[in-house]
Amino acid sequence: MNGNQRSVPPATAVRLVAQRELNTRLRTRGFVVGTLVILAVMVGYLLLQANLFNRENTTTVGLTGQAAAIAEPLRAGAGQVGMELQVERVPSAAQGSAQVSEGELDVLVAGSPANLRVTVESELDAPLRALLNGISRQEVLDAKLVEAGQVPAEVMSEVNAARVQVSTLEQPDPAPGQRTVVALVMLFLLYMGITSYGSLVAQGIVEEKSSRVVEILLSTVRPWHLLLGKVIGLGLVGLTQLFIIGVAGLAMASATGVLTITGVATTTLLWGLLWYILGFFLYATVFAAAGSLVSRQEDMQAVLTPVTIVLLIGFITGFTVIQEPDGTLAVVLSLVPLLSPILMPGRIATGAAGGLEIAVALVLTLAAITALTWLGGRVYRAAVLRTGSRVRLTDALRG
Amino acid sequence: MLDRTLVLDRLSKRFGEVVALDAVSFDVRPGELFGFVGSNGAGKTTAMRIVLGVLAADSGEVRFDGRPVTYEMRTRIGYMPEERGLYPKMKVLDQLVYLAQLHGLAPNEAHRSAETWIARLGLAERRHDEVQKLSLGNQQRVQLAAALVHDPDVLVLDEPFSGLDPIAVDVMSQVLREKAATGVPVVFSSHQLDLVERLCDRVGIIRSGRMVAAGTVDELTEGAATQLTVTAPQAPPGWAAALPGVHVVSENGTSTVVELSPGADDQTVLEAALATGPVREFTRRRPPLTELFRNAVTQGSEQ
Structure with missing residues (x-):
């Protein structure tokens, strides 16, 4: 007999419960496979994009005979107009033609610099035509300048110094399309993350109820500690997954050149992580309360449906909101506390959300979290020990 | 009241119209095995859940060591609920360590204690298996280990013997006796009355939420009718009828x-039998608890 009193401090109880959730979930096949599948889909998508991107934008030019002399000016000219050009030397015109018809070369250039002859499969695209014309003209111009007793290089340096001056009225948006894609990806990840990890909270509670572990747990831990530990634990698991997917996705998209607005995407990811935390806490206790009403996994779907439908509404309206992020509808919807965590990050990504709007959404969401956590905790405490048939929400609220 | 005694003092509980417990009182003394018997729905589980604080009583009080049982004190109780009470997908060792830590053991202590009970209950080869993959008997052993892993000062077990094979029953009985011998009050409910009679120091019988009897098996059977078997070869028929x-x-x-x-x-x-000639057998037979229980329950229903 030791007779010592070894009660567990609340913080320790919450930590132990959260740790169990982390340990059991992070190590499950479900988590690892789920994360890998999402990453694999992402890699596949990006490789496809990058490949299409390269095919579309890189033109392979073969030079043969005298035309080999234009390799340097061709590369320089392409660089100036932002054209992806690969220049190769081809031993003979016949071989070059064969390569063009086989698709190995896009363009074959022969003839003297002043009189270039171009072979293509069907048509020569306009920028390259302009570039080649420019080189030919330069050649002719140089010859004429020499005839007139001028030094071509001197004249050209003066000519090249002449430039247009550009003034912009609005800040340029380098890639509006990319912003939309980033916003859509964030919308999808947040919807999936909150729905799946919220459901896991409910599922865990039903598991504890149906196996009666909850009786043993609640004989030593208070309901609040158990609930909080569970929510924190699962929230961290979801955050870890979102973080892995976000960082990996960002890195891959930047590396493959599909994404050029890395700064915007990074900011979006950081906002996304914050909104995930808020959204998860907002919904977790609601999921927990719903789960605590039933004692069997089979009955769970029925009580979770109302909650998942709200999330689904957020997800579906998200597409409209991202297409038109400045509209009144988008502004109003993204300020509704239950929808903010899903809609706001998308609007932030498109650059449409002002600082004040974001601040209001944050305050409203925090208030909603406080209210729903109180309510959810109350239902959970009242219902979690009532095994058997489904507990009515009104009975649970009455305590 | 004696030190380290678990006292249930006039516990009452209603569920809507149904009276689950009506002023139920009994005590379990240190070092004592107390058998709690009653038919299904009599209120055994409700009483135990109130002791554990999993359920709140409408009135009455549970005391241990002379003081009301508080939340802090409950970590010192070992509890085994009737149905499972373990995470089906958690491994045996992890589960026991987790429960031990939740009851206030430091990680090292928790590990040591979990390993001790795993070895003691013959689960060593199963320690890294998920609970749901074990046989029912083995799950029951894990359940017992879960109740004992934090070295509790009180043990409350709901139907610990149900579904166990004879060998497991022996292991379970022995562990409970040993635990009681260290001065821990042990209370368990059971339907197996022969087992309760053999194992328990005292027995309480509950019927429809009321205690109808409590005491040692001897005390309970003392008042009841005693049976005698007499073998007297030369006695005429009906020799005993007039006594x-x-x-x-x-x-x-x-x-x-x-x-x-x-x-x-x-x-x-005996004298009357001897008067008829030699007596070959004279046995005094105490009625078994089964009969007593049946009587207590049927008498009750006639009221």
Whole structure:
């Protein structure tokens, strides 16, 4: 007999419960496979994009005979107009033609610099035509300048110094399309993350109820500690997954050149992580309360449906909101506390959300979290020990 | 009240119209095995859940060591609920360590204690298996280990023997006896009355939320009618019928079974038998708890 009193401090109880959730979930096949599948889909998508991107934008030019002399000016000219050009030397015109018809070369250039002859499969695209014309003209111009007793290089340096001056009225948006894609990806990840990890909270509670572990747990831990530990634990698991997917996705998209607005995407990811935390806490206790009403996994779907439908509404309206992020509808919807965590990050990504709007959404969401956590905790405490048939929400609220 | 005694003092609980417990009182003394028996729905589980604080009583109080049982004190109780009470997908060792830590053990202590009980209950080869993959008997052992892993000062077990094979019953009985021998009050409910009679120091019988009897098996059976078996070869038929306070149950050849009313003297019967000639057998038979239980329950329903 030791007779010592070894009660567990609340913080320790919450930590132990959260740790169990982390340990059991992070190590499950479900988590690892789920994360890998999402990453694999992402890699596949990006490789496809990058490949299409390269095919579309890189033109392979073969030079043969005298035309080999234009390799340097061709590369320089392409660089100036932002054209992806690969220049190769081809031993003979016949071989070059064969390569063009086989698709190995896009363009074959022969003839003297002043009189270039171009072979293509069907048509020569306009920028390259302009570039080649420019080189030919330069050649002719140089010859004429020499005839007139001028030094071509001197004249050209003066000519090249002449430039247009550009003034912009609005800040340029380098890639509006990319912003939309980033916003859509964030919308999808947040919807999936909150729905799946919220459901896991409910599922865990039903598991504890149906196996009666909850009786043993609640004989030593208070309901609040158990609930909080569970929510924190699962929230961290979801955050870890979102973080892995976000960082990996960002890195891959930047590396493959599909994404050029890395700064915007990074900011979006950081906002996304914050909104995930808020959204998860907002919904977790609601999921927990719903789960605590039933004692069997089979009955769970029925009580979770109302909650998942709200999330689904957020997800579906998200597409409209991202297409038109400045509209009144988008502004109003993204300020509704239950929808903010899903809609706001998308609007932030498109650059449409002002600082004040974001601040209001944050305050409203925090208030909603406080209210729903109180309510959810109350239902959970009242219902979690009532095994058997489904507990009515009104009975649970009455305590 | 004695030190380290678990006292249930006039516990009452209603579920809507149903009275689950009506002023139920009994105590379990240190080092004692207390058997809690009653038919299904009599209120055993409700009473135990109130002791654990999983359920709140409408009135009445649970005390241990002379003080009301508080939340802090409950971590010192070992509890085994009736149905499972373990995470089906958690491994045996992890589960026990987790529960030990939740009851206030430091990680090292928790590991040591979990390993000790795993070895003691013959689960060593199963320690890294998920609970749901174990046989029911083994799950029950894990369940017992979960109740014992934090070295509790009180043990409350709901139907610990149900579904166990005879060997597991022996292991379980031995562990409970040993635990009680260290001065821990142990209370368990059971339907297996022969087992309760063999194992328990004291027994409480509950019917429809009320205690109908509590005491040692001897105390409970003392007041009840005693049966005698007498073998007197030369005794004429009906030799015992006229004796005071004696009721003949059966006469089978030379053997006669009689029932004594409370207070009747068995020596009068022996003298009467000897008067007829030699007596080959004279056995006093105490009615088993099963009969007592049946009587307690049926008497109750006639009220």
